[in-house]
Amino acid sequence: MNPNRFRSAASLRLTLAGLVLVTAGAGLAMKSSWSDDTADSVIFHGNGKAPGCVVCHGAHGEGGGNGAFPRIGGQPAAYLEAQLRAIRDGQRANAVMAPSVAGLDDDRLRAIAQYFSRQEVGTYPPAPEASQARTSRGYRLVMFGDWDHGVPACADCHGPALNGVAPAIPGLTGQTAGYLSAQLDAYRNGQRPANALGLMPRVARGLSPDDITAVSTYIATLRPGGVMEAPAAPEAASWKPRAQSPEDFTPPPDTAIPEGPYGDMIRLGESIFNDTPTGASKYVRNDLSCRNCHLDRGRLASSSPMWAAYVHYPEYRKKNRLVNTMQMRIQGCFRYSENGIVPPSDSPEITALVTYFHWLSTGLPVGIKPPASGYRRLPPPTGTPDRGRGAVVYAANCAMCHGEDGQGRVAGGRVVFPPLWGPRSFNWGAGMHQVDMAAAFIRANMPYGAGGTLSEQDAWDVAAYVNSHDRPQDPRFVDDVETTREKFHAKHRFGYYGRDVEGVTLGTPAH
Amino acid sequence: MNPNRFRSAASLRLTLAGLVLVTAGAGLAMKSSWSDDTADSVIFHGNGKAPGCVVCHGAHGEGGGNGAFPRIGGQPAAYLEAQLRAIRDGQRANAVMAPSVAGLDDDRLRAIAQYFSRQEVGTYPPAPEASQARTSRGYRLVMFGDWDHGVPACADCHGPALNGVAPAIPGLTGQTAGYLSAQLDAYRNGQRPANALGLMPRVARGLSPDDITAVSTYIATLRPGGVMEAPAAPEAASWKPRAQSPEDFTPPPDTAIPEGPYGDMIRLGESIFNDTPTGASKYVRNDLSCRNCHLDRGRLASSSPMWAAYVHYPEYRKKNRLVNTMQMRIQGCFRYSENGIVPPSDSPEITALVTYFHWLSTGLPVGIKPPASGYRRLPPPTGTPDRGRGAVVYAANCAMCHGEDGQGRVAGGRVVFPPLWGPRSFNWGAGMHQVDMAAAFIRANMPYGAGGTLSEQDAWDVAAYVNSHDRPQDPRFVDDVETTREKFHAKHRFGYYGRDVEGVTLGTPAH
Incomplete structure (x- = not known):
């Protein structure tokens, strides 16, 4: 990890709180009079009530103030515009920004958003230091989430490199740990509005304060290349396989994947599962991955989890009028869900997936259908679905x-x-x-x-x-x-x- | 089942007891003087103390007296000779036969044994009636044994059609239920000597009185064509899958194999397992079956049971330096233990075996090695094995x-x-x-x-x-x-x- 003057996201948050007071109290480089109402004028000179955007956020929107002012350059325009409106209209509480957008109409906000969206940001704030345990936890929240607490992986929506997904989802890289944790706190406390799906407040409430520090710190260490290699997982040694009930099964933690060729095969299976067009490119002819239908990498109960499938097969299927092994069942997914070519049943791809499923099933009894199998069917609708x-x-x-x-x-x-x-x-x-x-x-x-x-x-x-x-x-x-x-x-x-x-x-x- | 005048093996045993008294008391058709000492003379005319063999056992050794006199025709010569010696020398208690062999030397006993061994017996005593439950139990003892009580299948040693295996193991067909149950009783009570391996007294002590009746009655219904089709199994409905501990696992009873194509695949797997050169003839180049190394059809603890293997694979094997699925592991058995050709991993033979193993594992947790896995290794010997x-x-x-x-x-x-x-x-x-x-x-x-x-x-x-x-x-x-x-x-x-x-x-x- 790069050296950095910040010790932790927690101390950074204190620094930020100070900065907010400083910037709120001072009249920085604002225009002396409010006469020019073009977006450009606002961006560079301000609106007469507050200085121009670039004064705090930088000429290319790269952010500044040790994280008090976030990176906005290169963010999706629709996202920036929505934030500007929410601040102007009071849904997003932000005492620093409020004067800057006061009195600007929608057209100007859109133009400002588009300006910063087009900027390329090449500079990053210094990366914070973090303990191995915190880095490991942050990495896993970014990559895997914490579905036991309803938290999907950051990367699932913000993109595999956390650089955002146009039009609506912002990138997280290039922000400081302090900014990121402050946003999670704001979502948690209702100071930042949810989008229509209400996802981020749910996520923030599913995270512990330690989780917020860990994930914010970890993301602040990332660079444009994307997510780092998996860091060492210190808690791996503490997990032991045990017999579990099909009523209430938990697959082993990813940290328990062993070293050596068996663990490598599990990891290969998991990687194919998570990015099937890349991992099994010979056999896939569309854009779907296994994990799109089997959430949380095939682990999530009632999302057709792979552990429930694994103990169920071999089983007779009416679809092909055959007794299907796990391998044959996976071949069916390639043929239909992947719109692909059927891999040989002893291909490395199928073997890796079976090995991953077997490992996920550790402790689950064979041949007893868990209640969390498949997708729980709904009662019939009233009338034909419309x-x-x-x-x-x-x-x-x-x-x-x-x-x-x-x-x-x-x-x-x-x-x-x-x-x-x-x-x-x-x-x-x-x-x-x-x-x-x-x-x-x-x-x-x-x-x-x-x-x-x-x-x-x-x-x-x-x-x-x-x-x-x-x-x-x-x-x-x-x-x-x-x-x-x-x-x-x-x-x-x-x-x-x-x-x-x-x-x-x-x-x-x-x- | 053919109609028969005997209602049950129990009533038959009472009849036999009466016959023993009758025959012991009467001097039937014996030679008037003891002068000819050839085996033929003994066979047809007796030894001066008792009538000739054929008087009671029939001209071709087909047996008689409603089972008081067993079928001896066509039995292995070595077996017959051993019995004659044991009766003569008092190790096998038989008051009726004792006078018949008194004073005969080993050569004559061998000649008598060889004579009857060469006879072909075409007639069978009438088949007794039996309840469905008894027939089912008898069938399963003949075909599968009761390994929980240390009882191997009758067919495993007496041959698949119970017609005996030369030189030492007698056929069981052509005997009455009364004779068979009397022999099991005699083994149990020490009135009939064990062979060197001591197996039959163990078997008889592992059987309940009801089992003895069931197996004796069932065998008495068999005809030269061999073992009947599996009769209906009335207790199938009572079994329910349940989670079990790897420490003390019991695979499901064979009566629980379901009807339909899934059950058919399990049965196919079991049949390949039990007679691999026949069931997987394309891929086998020797005389071995899976069950030869994995006793009790792959069910027996500490005999490398297939349920312990099933939950263990996929696993890395040093032998081929690969992560092996269950299919690949079975392919290894074909290559080496069967000295054969490797079946494709999705061949019907492999799929059937995997399906059988999966079903055997019902209720066993995945990925936790049961203590009964494999063969328990011995401590190192003192010195090199000799x-x-x-x-x-x-x-x-x-x-x-x-x-x-x-x-x-x-x-x-x-x-x-x-x-x-x-x-x-x-x-x-x-x-x-x-x-x-x-x-x-x-x-x-x-x-x-x-x-x-x-x-x-x-x-x-x-x-x-x-x-x-x-x-x-x-x-x-x-x-x-x-x-x-x-x-x-x-x-x-x-x-x-x-x-x-x-x-x-x-x-x-x-x-």
């Missing part, structure tokens, strides 16, 4: 991450939010194309990190909306859509394959 | 079943006792060729059904004797024996590969 109502639910709850067009979001060349339909999503043979399966998944797990907040009816409707868009052909396709529908889709309630939606017969092969 | 002493142990304890030449025994076209060396046994790459592995196996499991009776030193010595014979080449063979020994065998303590034994370098390729 894709029109679903479109409204989608716009409010899903579009921020998955896009209005359902095509997901990419950041730094990697898929952060998966496409839900279209050529880069799962195909018409995947289980998730079934409206009842999707509704169950959505109700339990979406919006990401806020599972259980949608009503059952909303889940049915939005599942119908998502699954009434076209997607890659069912690989079992025979003859024509109608025949294929009869043969493989007739049994699916509310199924859209072969149905006419907005003048198009879904599943029609491309010409 | 193949000379081992030869003596072998002759006394192993040769009866595996043959003086170690080539095992076949009956009815099927291997009953596996060859321990030579071209039809496991090859030089199999784990069992290691003297310490074989010693551990033998000590715990041999003689069959009498595991734990040999001393540890005897186990070491006989393991050295068995494994100091030649066998098929190590499939990893490179260049020459010495190189192969260096590469793959140098680490094996007491290993014989590449060693000179009686003037031959073991492992030398055939010219």
Whole structure:
């Protein structure tokens, strides 16, 4: 870790508190009179009540004041604009910033946001020092979250390098630990408004004060290259396998993965699970990873966790009328959910995934179905799920991450939010194309990190909306859509394959 | 079941007791004077003290007297001779037979035995009736035994059709239920001597009176075609899967295998396990079945049970320097122990075996090594195991079943006792060729059904004797024996590969 004058995020927070008083009391380099109302003028000269943005945030928005003034350069414009409005309108409490945006209209705020969004920031505040334990905890919160406390991984939404995901999700790199922890505190205390999904206050309330320090400090050490290699995990030695009940199972902590070739294979499986298009590139033809449907790296109860699947297979499946080993079941995911090519059952990819699942299942009895298996099916809806109502639910709850067009979001060349339909999503043979399966998944797990907040009816409707868009052909396709529908889709309630939606017969092969 | 005048084996036993009194009291068709001492004369006319053999046992030794006189025709000569001697010498208490053999020398007894051994018996006593529950219990004792009470399956030693295995093991078909249950009672009470291995008294003491009735009645219903199809298992419904401790695990009863394609796959796996040269004929090039090394169909604790293996894999193995799935581990058995061809990991044979193992493991926690795993290794011997002493142990304890030449025994076209060396046994790459592995196996499991009776030193010595014979080449063979020994065998303590034994370098390729 780089040397730095700050000892810890806690002492930094004290420093910041002092700075806030200093800057609030002083009239720094503000324009002497308020006459020019262009955004540029505000940026460089201020609005007559406070100095120009660049005075505190730097010419390129690189931040300053030892973290009192955050990095805003290069952040998504929509995010910056939303923050400026929230401060102006009082939803985001910020005594320093309030005078700077007072009286600016929406157009000027948007222009300011766009200006800073276009800036490239090359300088970073000095990296703080942190203990090995804190670094390890921070790393794991960034990469894996703490789902036992409802906290998804930072990287899952802020991007694999934490550089943000346009349009709405800010980058976290280039901020000081003090700024980051102050924001988490503000979310926790209601001083910073949640976005529509209400995710960040949930996250902040799931973190202990020590967690906030650890994750803020860790993120402040990151550089544009992205997340560091996994640091040593000091608590690994304390974990011991033990027999557990299927009613209340906890998979082993990631820190318990052993060294050596067996542990390497577990780690390989986990990495393929988390980024399948990269880890199993030979066999994937879309943008989905295993973890998109099996949350918390396949660990999360009621999100079709892999430990529950592992102890269940081999089992007979009506889908292929065969007894399926775990390997064969995974091959099915490649064929349908990955719209891919089936890897050989003894390929390194499949072996690594099976090894990972086996390890996740440590202590779970074989052949007894845990209650957390699969996705808990919803009671039938009243009437047919309504894709029109679903479109409204989608716009409010899903579009921020998955896009209005359902095509997901990419950041730094990697898929952060998966496409839900279209050529880069799962195909018409995947289980998730079934409206009842999707509704169950959505109700339990979406919006990401806020599972259980949608009503059952909303889940049915939005599942119908998502699954009434076209997607890659069912690989079992025979003859024509109608025949294929009869043969493989007739049994699916509310199924859209072969149905006419907005003048198009879904599943029609491309010409 | 065929109609029959006997209601149960219990009532039959009462009938037999009456017959014994009748026959002992009457002087039936015996020779008037004792002058001709040829065996033929004894067989047809008697020895002057009792009538000729055929008077009671029938012209072809088919038996008679409603089971008072057993079927002796077609039985192995050595077995018959041993019985005649035991009766003559008073080790086998039999008041009816004693006068018939009194005063006959060994040569005549051998000639009588050989005569009846050559007879073909085409007639069977009428089959008794039995309840479904009794038939089911009898079937399972014949086919599977009751290892919880130390009882191996009847078929394991008496042959798959219970027609006996030359030279020493009698057939059980063609006998009445009364005769069979009387013999088990006699073994239990010490009225019939054990052979050298002491197995039958152990078996009889492991059976309850109800078991004796069930197995005797069931066997009496069998006809030359061999064992019947599995009868309905009335107790199947009562079993429920439950989480169990790795310390004290019991696999599910065979009666719990479900109906339908999943159950069919379990049964296929079990059948391949029990008769691998038949069930996986494409991939096996010797006479060994999985169950030869994994007793009680892979269920028996400390006999490398498959449930302990199933929860252990995937695991890293030094042998192939790979993380091995269960499938890969089974492939290893085919390559070495079966001296065979490796089946594809998704072949029906491997899938069936994995499905069987998964089902056997029901309720056992994943990834926690049960104490009953593998074969419990013995403490190191004092000095080098002595193949000379081992030869003596072998002759006394192993040769009866595996043959003086170690080539095992076949009956009815099927291997009953596996060859321990030579071209039809496991090859030089199999784990069992290691003297310490074989010693551990033998000590715990041999003689069959009498595991734990040999001393540890005897186990070491006989393991050295068995494994100091030649066998098929190590499939990893490179260049020459010495190189192969260096590469793959140098680490094996007491290993014989590449060693000179009686003037031959073991492992030398055939010219």
